Amino acid sequence: MAYLPNLIFFTLVVCSLGLFTRNLKRIIRNINLGKDIDRNDSPSLRMKNMFRVAFGQTKMVSRPIAGILHLIVYIGFVFINIELLEIVLDGLTGKHRLFAPYLGSFYNFLIAMFEVFALLVLIAVFFFWTRRNVLKIKRFWKDEMKGWPKQDADYILYFELVLMILFLSMNSTDSLLQDLGATNYIKAGSFPVSQFLTPLFDSFELETLIFLERTFWWLHITGIFIFLNYLYYSKHLHILLAFPNTYFANLEIKGKFKVNPQIKTEVQLMLDPQEVIPEASPTTPDKFGVSDVFDLSWVQLMNSYSCTECGRCSSECPANITGKKLSPRAVMMKTRDRLEEVGSNINKNKGHFVPDGKQLLNDYISPEELWACTSCNACVEACPIEIDPLSIIMDMRQYLTLEQSAAPSELNSMMANVENNGAPWPFSNQDRLQWANEE
């Protein structure tokens, strides 16, 4: 019986890590449904980019208020995870404050720091919540945020709020028990923040205090395990995926849109059938451009899982600002929603995708959205973790134009002009130098 709590705790750890691993594997499987793209070049440059953008959060602070608040929660999250290690080991071994005897006064410093961070996180969460729900900052209230995305964002803030309060309450009751000399509650830690909570608890009997401390401890760690598994169902995966997402980001200058290599071969064949070297003439491509998630690259699919729905992209998108249907954030969300739909289809059908008569184009993203893009790269520039909605938009346009001849009619005229006259307008190319003769 004495080992019952350890056993329960062990089961909790195994179950939550097991569930998390299962879901993580599904995400990786879904990402791998994408087409191959080589992003293994320049590893040192990629590492640098990841450290700068993901660890260093350099793009977050371009909006200073949100950037600094986010930095606080981020640093708090990283540091408090150190404490989490001790809590998990305590739970497994049945000890209390396992690290304290080994670390001495440094332990007190650490606990004090965790408390300060917990308070800072609470303050940041309060401001985040206020920005969403009281100030109602526009980008949090766009069409694509209605319903679950809005609730999801709030739930995450409530999670963080509750976890921090539990952490501080746990410390507060612990410090009271230490002062009372309760068995197992060794004198350890320093409590600069939670000391202010002691008036809430100091009238309780020893037994009640122990009960409260244990309850806070269990709720806190259980809450963390629930949060860990909530990630998969939420927009919050960026805390993990921001790192690979920035590592595998497009390092080319933004103006360079990728050249379709299959089309290159076709064009070479058309221009000079003899010239094409045999190894470069591969199988005829089955499809040009993108109409479903299977046609996207795995990086684009990873982008969709990494999106936190912050909406910085859409708030800088000229089309979105002027009321068009296009929202780069919605492009990412819809890509992820379709990918999740494909994923559950595979789960249900024993590892195989059974065609469901749906696709990303039309069922999720409309041509009207795609044609509203000015390809200005504002969304790509704005994304704090280097997601590239523009590449998806351009790939889908390629499908519309090349596979369906479904470009807007004015663009078809423009392209006919380019093809026939070498200019997007109906002028004769023979007049190209006329300007030199005019005044």
Place this chain on the structure above:
Amino acid sequence: MKLNVPTLAQLSAEGKKASVVFWVGCAGSFDDRAKKITKAFVKILNQTNTSYAVLGIEETCTGDPAKRAGNEFLFQMQAMQNISTLDKYEVTKIVTTCPHCFNTLKNEYPELGGNYQVIHHTQFLKKLIKEGALSIEGGVYKGKRITYHDPCYLGRANKIYEAPRDLIKKLDAELVEMKSCKSKGLCCGAGGAQMFKDAESGNKEINIERTEQALETQPDIIAAACPFCNTMMTDGVKNKDQEGKTEVMDIAELIANANDL
């Protein structure tokens, strides 16, 4: 007055070469407003005795609007044609007044076999000044308020923010920035082949939004460095009935005017 503009074909017939090719672009060749930018730049090239030539009727669309409209085939066909022309004349260096041509030639031609040093005209003008070939005195623009609109394909796409601004400062003008500028510059609405179609329905035109940002700075001149931005901003200024007060000018035009060319 007819401008003296050498073509590569003429030079090559005379056994001569040009050290740089001026890529005029479709807008610069055919659009009435953009032609003025072309002429202003040519006047500067002539005044500075720059060794240059144009392709004339051998130039054809780079394929940029086709690519952005999803027609990768047409883009690559155009690119291959242009590359074969450029390579025929052994061209190594290209200057252009259009950021879209600039971006495509510089970034998207190499993978198709076209490797050239490509320079935007604002960079080129800055270099002419640095080398002492060109000097600017503020002249008519001295003390004027000038705001600069970053073309997406020059700014964000290619990180060229300073060359155009340095040139404006050389005019002894007061450079005033809009609330969205440089890497956060708002698009004029023409990119991605939007120039050639009506906008999707919304509550405002993009060029009006951008023009409003520009007019907030109360400028005498809105400087642009792209023929398409120029058109969009000019339309915006007209729409706001500010034609008498605010002019939209390319940086090449500002310099040509300041030097009485």
